[in-house]
Amino acid sequence: MSDQQSKAIAKSLVPEYIRELKIYQAGKPVDELAREKGLTKITKLASNENPLGPSPFAIKEMTTGLWNLHQYPDMHAYKLKSALSKLYSLKMENIILGNGSEGIMAYIARAFIGPGDEVLTSENTFIGFYIIARSVGAELKMVPLTNDYRFNIDKLIQGITEKTKVIYIANPNNPTGTYIKKEEFDKLMTKVPNNVLVVLDEAYFEFAKAFQDYPDSMDYRYDNVLTLRTFSKAYGLSGIRVGYGFGNENLITNLSKVKLPFEPNLIAQLGATSALNDSPHLERTLKNNEKLHTKTFDFLTEKKFKPIKSITNFITWKTGSEEASNFLFQELLNRGVILRPLKANEMPDYVRVSIGTKEEMNHFYEAMNEVLPMYDKKYGRVEL
Ligand SMILES: Cc1ncc(COP(=O)(O)O)c(C=O)c1O
Incomplete structure (x- = not known):
């Protein structure tokens, strides 16, 4: 040929x-x-x-786990989900896990976004999400950052149309390291229709949480907000690819339908669980x-x-x-x-x-x- x-x-x-x-x-x-x-x-x-590097306890657990690699991982990741639900006082039904937070972004695209849907976000943010949204045929609409390099909430609000399916916000943002404040998040949420999903990417949450005006999404309960976090940054486990998401049970159930059943893998589940316990x-x-x-x-x-x-x-x-x-x-x-x-x-x-x-x-x-x-x-x- x-x-x-x-x-x-x-x-x-x-x-x-x-x-x-x-x-x-x-x-x-x-x-x-x-x-x-x-x-x-x-x-x-x-x-x-x-x-x-990773927590020494996580390394020990993962090393021991190598002897069980002939077995499939726990597809419900019971131990990791229990540890997360204990830490954040959540039900297991509100948690989704994946191969890094990017893995969960891919599930979001698969479950909620189709060709022609608009995905609204900012210029100069995490490019992984641009690629994932485009890979399912979404129309990316990007608004500029503010002059001080932050997500521009007013411009995002103006950018919402009938076709908007998802609004993606990295908070804090990469590559600028800036953040939207509590009052800005509140303002946005008064304007976002219920049928628009807000994806809050909090990959750098652990570094940001000490700032008083940083909106920790765990303090809110919106049915159309999905929070993404990761073990790749503060927990030092980028190499094993584990991310987690929180959201209302109905969203999580639908995400679970398109999720590959054995992600995260056996070693990743062990590493992430012990990393959470090593404060x-x-x-x-x-x-x-x-x-x-x-x-x-x-x-x-x-x-x-x-x-x-x-x-x-x-x-x-x-x-x-x-x-x-x-x-x-x-x-x-x-x-x-x-x-x-x-x-x-x-x-x-x-x-x-x-x-x-x-x-x-x-x-x-x-x-x-x-x-x-x-x-x-x-x-x-x-x-x-
Ligand atoms: C804002 C943001 N979101 C997500 C990711 C990807 O994280 P993960 O390793 O969990 O897929 C990164 C990695 O650099 C990031 O900066």
Whole structure:
């Protein structure tokens, strides 16, 4: 068969909205980078992971669990759901689990969204959700962020139409680290029709919860709100892919119908359950982040950048141009520090750094101190 014929077959089989999607580009693996650049020390500050790693108890439980890998996992994930329901005083019927919170986003798309439905969200937010919504043929409607880089609630309210099916809000937002406040969430909910689903993505909840005006969605009981959270960030378990969602029982039941039965897998269930029970590890994580977040924010400010105020485990700042972002990214890469340039989030003139350990952040500060004299000559600073 000729290439042309096989392309024609794919074209007839694959809906246009899938053909138009772009394949997700992950960052370069650390080992590959080390080989290519001849580096011995690599500090990855690009994916907002927990620099302290997983809870030691979770590692122990998961290691023991390896002996049971010939068996299917508990499809009801009883232990993990019980631990979550105890922690948040919820019924098990209100909880859905999945392969990361992105796994649950995929269930949401499968269960609730179809071709032609409108999904309303913001520009410059988590691109995983854009891809998932487009993969089921949804029409993405995006409103700009506010001038201070936050979800613009007034613009979202104005954007609601009869076709709106889902409103997606990342709170706090990635890649800006900003958040909508309680009063803004209340205002939005007075305007959202009951037949529109609000997906509140709280991937960075654990970092944000100490802020008084942050709306912890557990304090609300709306029948059309689904909250998503994850073990990938503060719990340090990105590698095993576990996320959880809370919502009214009728929504959760319908999501469960399209869920793959044995997600999360056996090891993931064990790891997540023990991570939830290891609150000292979570405390250490939050303390490390708090201290080094402030230090890194001050470092960037001292260097005359204007970092965006973030309540998460990452900080984003403006470089002023895509070229300046790429320069910073490449020069830090040459010194073994991996940042995240934000072109994919339509913020090519910004870069993001995740908060690591003290040693990792020292590596970042040193590399920045080496690079900045060159950077200054080429680009200087921009006004925000
Ligand atoms: C806002 C937001 N939501 C969801 C995710 C994905 O999380 P998970 O690993 O649970 O799929 C991320 C990961 O970076 C994120 O930043």
